Amino acid sequence: MQDGRSADVVVVGAGFAGLAAAHELAGAGARVAVAEARDRVGGRALTRLLPDGTQLDLGGQWVGPSQHEMRELIERHGVRTYPTPEHGRAVVDYEGALVDAMPAEVTALYGELDRLSREVPADAPWTHPQARCWDGRTLASWLDERTSDPAVARTVARQTAGALLSLDAADASLLETLFYLVSGDGLDVLAGFAGGAQSDRLVGGPQELAGRMAAALPAGTIHLGAPVRRIEHGAGGAVVHAGALRLEAARVIVAIPPVLAGRIEYDPPLPPRRDGLTQRMAAGYALKTHAVYREPFWRARGLSGISFSSAGVLTETVDNTPPGGPSAVLTSFVYGADAHRLRTRPPGERRRAVLERLAGLFGGEARDPVDYVEFDWCAEPWTRGCFSGHLAPGAWTGFGPALRAPVGVLHWAGTETATRWNGYFDGAVQSGRRAAAEVLAAG
Template identity: 45%
Template sequence: MTTRTSRRAFLAGTAGAAAAVALPAAARAEADSAAVPSATADVAVVGAGLAGLTTARRLVAAGHSVVVLEARDRVGGRTLNHPIGDGKVAEAGGEFVGPTQDRIVALATEVGVGTFDAYDTGNNVYVNGLINLKYSDTGPLGTAPPDPLLLADIIKLSQQIDLMAANFPVATPWTAPNAARLDAETLETWVRANSVNAEGIVGLLRPFTEALVGAEPGDLSFLFVLAYVAAAGNATNPGTFERLFNVRGGAQQSRLIGGSQVVAQRVASALGDRVHLSTPVRRITQTATGVTVASDALTVDAAHVVVAIPPALAARIDYQPLLPAARDLLTQRLAMGALMKVEAVYPTPFWRAANLTGQFLTVGGPVGYSFDNSPPDGSPGVLAGFVGGAQNLKWGPKPLAERRAAVLAQFARMFGDNRYLSPTDYFEMDWTLEEWSRGGPTAIAGPGTLTGYGPALRGAVGRIHWAGTETSDYWQGYMDGAVRSGERAAAEVAAAF
């Protein structure tokens, strides 16, 4: 869950610290564990994002005792509400829900959180070099732009991807026909081999993948991309490229009233003192009869543990005995995407009066894709965008003032209105700088990862079980995937008792 830090730090500056250094390793570990309170439970859950909280909620409902250990000083994981005044919020993390995302919507309904339509009235803006178009997503291409130079390739490639993703083994993509071949190439190499205007299509894909997973087309295994598209559905509705990218009828169709983090907050409130914040887990020790989960603030003895955090963070926990090589090597290969969310607040969403949705797509940065992120009543106006992948690596290290000026200048340029240069507020969330996320919105798989190590993604290691959106069958990388993974993990653990 984090870098390995010696518990001797708790004793620094005291006479006991010098004595502890001289102790044998086993004696030091015993002394360290005695330095923090202890608890017992049927199940320990690591992480209080939607996956961990769903796991805990299901297990408590089944009659099991649960302790949830969360490193942050808040719940919600990669969902985060940002106050914008008058009790209203805009989401600085994950926020959208759409058709076939049944489990997050069901959970939200159960805790009294409703949905509202994302604003999608009017025209989108597309800028690519000399091409500057306004278009409606009610057309046959949906959110994809009707670029006359790329139109034939857009239609052809999206149809090919849908055909390849149909009847795809979403839970086990490494078993798909020709999986090894598909996993040996990237999205970029596949597109270059199957398009007429290869440079143009790869350029158009960049803002899509930068916003979607915080990475470039050349970073992504093509098998991973097919699995991601196939997962944009449910057991009765095959995933499609269009559903993954669209607002209208797609994954970005709706938002949660009160902000997405409120779902996690309400689940955590119902769990009460079972949830422990500011409690990063450092070590998990497994024996034949149980597990000991050691954190900075609490040590929990349990029959089972569910690790419900991103693979990159799960890799930072010290496991005793060591995890199987396949699981350890998998977590080393599932890097987090690089994503920053930038948002400007205005007195009103004045783009609506100009018959604009607030959505633009452009080749070049810093922002590749924007959307209207205003509250349900449209006041104030909030325009949000994504700085992902290579654009994040370029703009993230720059001073805030320089980055802010570049983002606002791009908003003004895309929509042709200098009012975008003067927001009443501006805020951003760079998820690569979040200690307990290390990136976002999800982990990505490069070539060879899924076929080489995929079976270790959700396979339990004795009494250690895995949850988190990356482990879901459907909608991995989304809030719905997080909830689904928690439900699966809870069922898996309950069956083990």
């Protein structure tokens, strides 16, 4: 390297944010080094193939039509997609009764949240005239004011704070909820299958796309098994200590979840507002389980495998069978306190509870899977949560301006910094490209 540096830019993290940043920079002629803690790329994208070849997506898995950044990458790198199976009707369980649709009061509250969310500027939620008020109340409080029916409140909480943010309504401020809704094109798109955020899956999973993005970078760009512990930075550049590596660069893009970015040692220490931001952006808590069967038995009953329950051990399920199988997969989701409760049960008991609930929803065959797979992202030291990080109540208005503001030569990426599809791979890509643009603009 002619200037003695390892690279022009060091990118921390080889998830979609880091990979997208590296591509933009390399495409503009910059020399890039990516330091990744894991021995693989892809971050929260992780595909596991069962012995028979059936694809399980253990992390994020879907892409929707308005996720333009991901769509473009999928096309560019030639990854095939297929529609999420919807062979039949969804099961909606409201307070133990199967219903055709949620009660009108529930859908009215969805509508109200959606309407409010469209007022929130996704690039600066703290500037909304009601920001202080909405940031200072939780979704739980807001629901208490709006309905006297605890089942209605619980249902809305499960489908929004839960199924979207992986939080409880007690953890999520109204402002964070509204921001998340507007960043993902509103509740119908966020929660939808065909035409929505759960529209399509990738052959090989999102990890396949991440792998192709990595392979398309100049050889030697990505350093695996190189966790970044310390970053020295100043006006003249930065030194990034990544495992045994010492990487020098003019600028750094930190493209990992904010809670992990806060755990890196910075010298000099980061300013209070930036540090305070990472103190207040805990990751959500979801548990995703996969029950594997020889046949998608639910389809014969006219069921899609999709379900939503207002109570009980599972919040949502989906048919995760890849086209051509060979096995069939029912995937279940549970969030926040429900996920805590389930997680603390012994593994055998947890499996039984999940399968028994699937049997109640789709038929007794659910009790006898050929395989049952769990993966706990909250236990992963290089992720520490699922799906993504969210600012605590009060934090958007107190610390929000520090979310993307560079600190000298340090720039911040990661889906938590995205203004569109925050929390999704699409947002991660947007964030990486935005951070790369900042670096390139800085010269």
